[in-house]
Amino acid sequence: MTKRKILKTLYEKKDEYVPLEQFVNETGKSPEIIENEFLNLEEEGYIINHSKLGYRLIKTPNLLLPYEIKRGLKTNFMGHDIHYFNEVDSTNEVAKYLAEEGAEDGTVVVAEIQNKGKGRRGKTWISPPGGIWMSVILRPEIPPHRASQLTLVTGVVVAKTIKEELNIDVGIKWPNDILIGKKKVCGILTEVNATLDKVNYLVVGIGIDMNVDVPMLPSDLQKGATSLKNELNTEINGALLVQRFLQNFENIYNDFKDGKFPEILDEWRAMSSTIGTSVEVRTRGKRVQGYAVGINKEGILIIEMEDGSLRKMISGECLHLNK
Ligand code: BTN
DSSP, X not given: OHHHHHHHHHHHTTXXXXXXXXXXXXXXXXXXXXXXXXXXXXXXXXXXXXXXXXXXXXXXXXXXXXXXXXXTOOOSSTTSSEEEEEEESOHHHHHHHHHHTTXXXXXXXXXXXXXXXXXXXXXXXXXXXXXEEEEEEEOOOOOGGGTTHHHHHHHHHHHHHHHHHHOOOOEEETTTEEEETTEXXXXXXXXXXXXXXXXXXXXXEEEEOSSOOGGGSOXXXXXXXXXXXXXXXXXXXXXXXXXXXHHHHHHHHHHHHTTOHHHHHHHHXXXXXXXXXXXXXXXXXXXXXXXXXXXXXXXXXXEEOTTSOEEEEOSOEEEEOOO
């Protein structure tokens, strides 16, 4: 709380020195406690100038700090509770634990580094510094068969956020990869806890290669991956991107709860780079090749086979052929 108050004043008085007494008066804490909070802020990466006149904020760290994400966040519930980690095994695992403990709809877990990041289909998700490794707890009142729709919803939110905030043209590869050109910039992993007739909670895990240096990724991943920084040749402000994501997420999630999934699906289709492409879908032990003609309202991919018959693919890894 004290730290929040200090930061609020530093931002309000940007470009000015604020005397120590002002922080003491505003927080009701002793000068020693305030000085200690300044040391903590500097440890987090804030650059603060001290002089006889007081303290002045010089630079905010480009980290996914809750205070920075919440500053100016205009949501009603999404991201009101943010759990921040410098380093963690997997934000999805933490989010599942918090959900079991009763965490609310819209609770967020975010980390700078994941040591055991999880990808789809049991793969490891490499999560070095510079990425957005984030999980959101959702508690929609829906039957279990609708849970996968929220993965598509999240894909739309990520794609829209990157387009709006950074003006980068992205595509969605079925079921939930966000691509720039042919290269993957974001993956989504949804985990569901449900009974037979109702979802208890979902954890939607989002991994965005934001300021990741592509040459730092393992060599087998480099060819198929890109990062936002790589595309724009400039460092992206992570807290602002997460803030915009949470705002878009709340709006579109509310639409979803209001029965507007068909409209969201239309947006998914409009941004899809899979529909209208020859694809190979790999499922356990099987490879199906054909032409992707669309997705139905459950998010199932419809493939036209060479003999003209249609095939439905519920899940799998999708490869775009001849593109
Ligand atoms: C994929 O394989 O495409 C899905 C990748 C999902 C990665 C994110 S990063 C944040 C969250 N925590 C995890 O352990 N995984 C997801």
